[in-house]
Amino acid sequence: MRWLALLAFLLLLLIFPKQMFKIGVVAIALLLGISAYYWMGNRQRERAAAESASKWAPILARRAAEYQAVADSIQVTVTYDPAYGLGMPGRDLAGGGSSGYEGDGSPLIVTFTNTGTKTITKTRWYFQARRPGFSNQLVRPLSRLFEKTPYESDKILRPGEHYTLQCKLPPLSDSTHVTELNWEVIDKQVEYEGQDLTDDVGGVSQPFPAR
DSSP states (O other): HHHHHHHHHHHHHHHHHHHHHHHHHHHHHHHHHHHHHHHHHHHHHHHHHHHHHHHHHHHHHHHHHHHHHHHHTEEEEEEEEEGGGGSSSSOOOOOOOSSSSOOBBBOEEEEEOOOSSOOOOEEEEEEEOOTTTTTOOOHHHHHHHSSSSOOEOOOOTTTOOOOEEEEEOOOOOOOOOOOEEEEEEEEEEEEEOOOBBBBBOBBBBSSSOOO
């Protein structure tokens, strides 16, 4: 079909050279005009995106710095108490409510202390464990990928307050020396009063940044 169209074009060019020349000039001018239109549109969009980025970059940087400062102000200690790992029910050691992890065997005693100036409304975290003198991290990585949610507490912590709860053990690649492990909290995330959750288009962003 292409060679038929080309043949037809050549015949028209031979029969009506002047008319075909004019049509060709008009077609080329139209193509150039359309190309210039789209090129200018792309330049305008790129310029607008650059202006938006330059406008919001310092605001987003300020928000990130504030968030990190608040997250760092939450001090956490983790200890393993074998007494609560022998079938004793998990409980909220602070009293007056559930820790959200009740059930047999909750030997990790976790204490959060708010050393900052913001009131914390929610905290999420993961655990990490190592044998003393060894570098391997024993909490199974796949457990972090496939857990529905990390460990979480909605206990409100005002400046200077602390809160202690019990947690179940995460899945371990080696639990032979579980009573000897050094435990710590990683990937700590927080929500707090006065937190700015609006994004650059006026919507609402996630309170917990993606990891």
